[in-house]
Amino acid sequence: KRLGLLDYLAKPFKVEDLEKTIGGALAEVEEEVGRKHLWLELGAVSYRLCDRNYECGSCAFAQDIQDRFGTIAVIGEDEIAKLKQLPGGQRLCRYASVHFVKKEKPGLD
DSSP: OOOOGGGGSOSSOOHHHHHHHHHHHTHHHHHHHTTEEOHHHHTTTSOOBOSSTTOGGGOHHHHHHHHHHOOOOOOOHHHHHHHHTSOGGGOBOGGGGOOEEOOOOTTOO
């Protein structure tokens, strides 16, 4: 079983804390990829189970990711229905396999 950075952070945590930890511990990786945060490749979101039955609108983690990184690919209703049929221990968070690019905020440098 491959554990990610999230398994080693105290819970609950804020996305800002996760970014700070990643930035401090993996500064050399961040320099190589510029402003991109490849969370899955860094091991930050390598394993996360969905505990909201894929109702991402009620998930604080999903909302933080969407607010911070902008629009991402949305999976269809058929795919969600298939995911909901899986046993609880196999219901991976749909954000656990996505690469994120930090969205630029106008007027902020």
